[in-house]
Amino acid sequence: MADEILLKSRKFKVVHRMIDAGTGEPEPKDLIIHPGAAVILPITSDNKVVMVRNYRWSINRELLELPAGTLEPLEEPQVCAYRELEEETGFTAGTLRPLCRYYTSPGLMTELMHAYVATDLVPGEQHLSSDEKIKVEIMSFDEIDHAIRVGRIMDGKTLATILYYRLLENK
Numbered sequence: 001m002a003d004e005i006l007l008k009s010r011k012f013k014v015v016h017r018m019i020d021a022g023t024g025e026p027e028p029k030d031l032i033i034h035p036g037a038a039v040i041l042p043i044t045s046d047n048k049v050v051m052v053r054n055y056r057w058s059i060n061r062e063l064l065e066l067p068a069g070t071l072e073p074l075e076e077p078q079v080c081a082y083r084e085l086e087e088e089t090g091f092t093a094g095t096l097r098p099l100c101r102y103y104t105s106p107g108l109m110t111e112l113m114h115a116y117v118a119t120d121l122v123p124g125e126q127h128l129s130s131d132e133k134i135k136v137e138i139m140s141f142d143e144i145d146h147a148i149r150v151g152r153i154m155d156g157k158t159l160a161t162i163l164y165y166r167l168l169e170n171k
Helices: 077-089 141-149 156-168
Strands: 004-008 013-020 026-033 037-042 048-056 061-065 068-070 092-103 112-122 134-140
Touching: 037 048, 037 077, 037 092, 037 156, 048 077, 048 141, 061 156, 068 077, 077 092, 077 112, 077 134, 092 156, 112 156, 134 141, 141 156
Parallel strands: 037 112
Antiparallel strands: 004 013, 013 026, 037 068, 048 061, 048 134, 092 112
16 A cells, blocks of 8 residues: 655655554554755864754754754755755865764654764855754864753754764764
């Protein structure tokens, strides 16, 4: 049985799907089909991180995050990472290397997040969409660690990417 499309938006679609849950009977599930996204950990030459304060209308508050964005149709994750870094922060990366990949919320969506570390940064101007309210904030790793400990950083992709980098890259 084919998926029933419940909603189709510019960035994702919601489908109703019958799955085999191992019970012998098909089970109905609703699923968000997402094209994937890229998140960037931009590190300056003096070992600081370029963060963004991003107003999120869904929760009506500003979050402290790493720059990130949704892949455009047929766009490679690395191309998205370069694009989003420049759009949101104004910085361009001389070097961009893959860090890790993870599913953001596999219980209800297919979004695969591609995390990158950006270095050799060159400052420039932001290129924000009319609906974006993003401010750049450059922080040391000690400041980020403190912000995580006290709950100032609550964005999942930011927490996962920074903690992965700090744990596995021994930084």
